[in-house]
Amino acid sequence: MERADDLRCTGAFRDCEEISTHGFAYVAKNKRTLGGCRGHPTSGSSASGHHAKGSLPTCGYSEFPPRNVVPDSDARREIACSRTISGEQMSATHALPRRDESTDAIRTRPCPKCYVCERQGELLYEILTDRLFGAPGKWNLKRCSDPKCGMVWLDPVPLEEDISKAYRAYYTHEADVPPADNFARRLYSRIQAGYVRTKYHYRQGGHDPWDQLSTLLAYLNPIRRANFDLNVFCLHAKPNGRLLEVGCGSGTMLKSMQGLGWKVEGVDFDPAAVEAARKKGLSVHLGTLSEQEFRANSFDAIIMGHCIEHVPDPINLLRECYRILKPGGRLVVITPNVRSWGHRLYGADWRGLEPPRHLHIFTLSSLAAVCARAGFTGYECRSAVRANGIHLASRMLRKGKLESRPPSWNLRLLAEATGLAQWALSLVDREAGEEIVLISLK
Numbered sequence: 048m049e050r051a052d053d054l055r056c057t058g059a060f061r062d063c064e065e066i067s068t069h070g071f072a073y074v075a076k077n078k079r080t081l082g083g084c085r086g087h088p089t090s091g092s093s094a095s096g097h098h099a100k101g102s103l104p105t106c107g108y109s110e111f112p113p114r115n116v117v118p119d120s121d122a123r124r125e126i127a128c129s130r131t132i133s134g135e136q137m138s139a140t141h142a143l144p145r146r147d148e149s150t151d152a153i154r155t156r157p158c159p160k161c162y163v164c165e166r167q168g169e170l171l172y173e174i175l176t177d178r179l180f181g182a183p184g185k186w187n188l189k190r191c192s193d194p195k196c197g198m199v200w201l202d203p204v205p206l207e208e209d210i211s212k213a214y215r216a217y218y219t220h221e222a223d224v225p226p227a228d229n230f231a232r233r234l235y236s237r238i239q240a241g242y243v244r245t246k247y248h249y250r251q252g253g254h255d256p257w258d259q260l261s262t263l264l265a266y267l268n269p270i271r272r273a274n275f276d277l278n279v280f281c282l283h284a285k286p287n288g289r290l291l292e293v294g295c296g297s298g299t300m301l302k303s304m305q306g307l308g309w310k311v312e313g314v315d316f317d318p319a320a321v322e323a324a325r326k327k328g329l330s331v332h333l334g335t336l337s338e339q340e341f342r343a344n345s346f347d348a349i350i351m352g353h354c355i356e357h358v359p360d361p362i363n364l365l366r367e368c369y370r371i372l373k374p375g376g377r378l379v380v381i382t383p384n385v386r387s388w389g390h391r392l393y394g395a396d397w398r399g400l401e402p403p404r405h406l407h408i409f410t411l412s413s414l415a416a417v418c419a420r421a422g423f424t425g426y427e428c429r430s431a432v433r434a435n436g437i438h439l440a441s442r443m444l445r446k447g448k449l450e451s452r453p454p455s456w457n458l459r460l461l462a463e464a465t466g467l468a469q470w471a472l473s474l475v476d477r478e479a480g481e482e483i484v485l486i487s488l489k
């Protein structure tokens with residue numbers, strides 16, 4: 048299989064005006080959105096969904112400062128969430144649905160053993176709360192006692208029938224906000240588009256004589272270049288190729304991939320997200336993947352960005368992916384890396400933990416084991432660094448307070464430096480990156 052050679056240990060520091068993806072992104076100077084992330088990187092594509100030259104999507108786990116950083120107080124119901132803020136207004140108060148404690152409580156079951164290797168777990172963190180989207184409950188995380196595996200999971204874990212209660216205020220219910228239209232943004236998009244056209248042979252927007260220069264500029268910053276790679280899931284152009292996104296949320300990434308020439312479909316279990324995606328004209332199915340009963344050997348590519356960590360049974364999910372992929376088809380999974388430098392740095396405040404929605408948080412080896420048990424024989428699994436957003440978000444969580452303002456330039460520079468340092472570290476420590484990227488071939 049082709050190797051995503053430039054993906055390795057790279058990532059994307061993205062300053063917040065250049066991005067908007069799954070997660071939180073300040074989309075414009077005076078009009079910004081803070082979002083969360085699930086399953087998929089949402090993209091910072093234009094609202095129109097056009098991704099002609101100069102307007103490729105941006106996406107990624109990297110850019111998420113939290114939308115709702117909720118103080119640890121069950122009594123707090125009014126959460127300043129700053130979804131869309133105009134001008135100098137620094138915050139908007141958004142009221143999460145008032146909870147009925149008796150019906151909103153998420154029921155759980157014990158989960159003492161590792162999903163992958165069935166070894167006992169050791170307590171990693173206890174009494175965590177959802178400081179992002181205000182889901183009820185207090186949560187413990189266990190870590191597999193086998194250091195080779197290292198998987199982290201919730202114990203107790205939500206009952207499957209109650210998992211939806213953790214998504215009531217989730218970001219995929221939000222409307223997309225178009226990215227800023229300024230010189231810096233246009234330049235950034237143009238560099239990204241040129242790089243993607245050159246490396247992945249997408250031809251939307253036609254040839255641009257500056258593509259070679261764009262590619263050269265992209266290579267100068269490895270963490271942004273990795274971001275460009277992950278924004279297209281390292282997939283080479285395949286005109287009229289059939290692509291499925293599992294956990295597509297409101298469909299922003301799907302729209303982007305459609306703009307690049309893919310025939311796209313999506314699946315998501317969240318009715319509000321599916322409705323939002325359908326409003327964009329996308330073909331999106333409600334429910335789990337297996338419920339869709341897709342024909343075997345029917346997709347050229349399946350993408351899953353920040354989804355697998357939300358799924359109760361990842362092996363079954365990947366088995367179904369294997370079944371419906373065409374021979375030669377490709378599965379690309381992006382998920383938080385629990386052995387990342389960010390987790391080591393921020394501990395319980397690390398943004399990638401996200402209890403109670405992240406049921407399993409993988410290491411390279413545990414995700415590779417899941418992939419192999421699902422039937423894939425050809426795959427590569429590596430960590431990637433595009434770490435500004437997660438560092439910003441984790442810093443906010445550490446402070447425990449809402450930051451509705453866009454990050455200061457000092458903080459941005461610090462985050463850029465952190466990302467580059469992490470990239471340098473990842474050259475010697477292959478597990479240092481914030482995200483795991485799994486590319487599997489059927």
Ligand SMILES: [Zn+2]
Nearest residue numbers: 161164191196
């Ligand atoms: Zn294990």
